[in-house]
Amino acid sequence: EIVLTQSPGTLSLSPGERAILSCRASQSVSSNYLAWYQQKGGQAPRLLIYGASSRAAGIPDRFSGGGSGTDFTLTISRLEPEDFAVYYCQHYGRAQYTFGQGTKLEIK
């Protein structure tokens, strides 16, 4: 079973700053099967990135995904007030899915 470890657990930044969130897999995974989600309090998660680097429909271009193998990143180039939320990475493949434990992005 692939384990995804996200870091940091909490990231404190100010609007306008750049955020870099990390997701490390316990074994190499195909980039085709790595996704990122945003979840705000009391809401269902929202797909941001699929295939490690492709933005889902309607997602602003300040969100970008990258990485390969075991190390993946979600970058938010310039934080907007609405970006402060919890972010999860997810691996999907071989009929099993795994989520990371999440990174909370909070306002500094």
Next chain:
Amino acid sequence: EVQLVQSGAEVKKPGESLRISCKGSGYPFTSYWINWVRQMPGKGLEWMGRIDPSDSQSNYSPSFQGHVTVSVDKSISTAYLRWGSLKASDTAIYYCARVRYSSDSSFIYWGQGTLVSVSS
């Protein structure tokens, strides 16, 4: 417009059975797998299992295998998640989610969530 609409909040006692639902609309229901995701209070997302509405083929996370059952009624475009015997630790929000495409299994559409509370 694609929508997944889940059934309402439930309050149950340990040992009781429960089935919650997820109704899809705005797309061909049998063309996309439906997944179920648990979120315990204040915790992260956990994938539970999935079902192919076209033939009811299903897969489960080892963590949930044997404790829950996923099913569908394609005549009414509805997927279900069922417990035979609830535990207090089943208290959580449960989401259904549809994959983006058959060739890409990220979760593009989500239901609003169903809160299940289990307490004696």
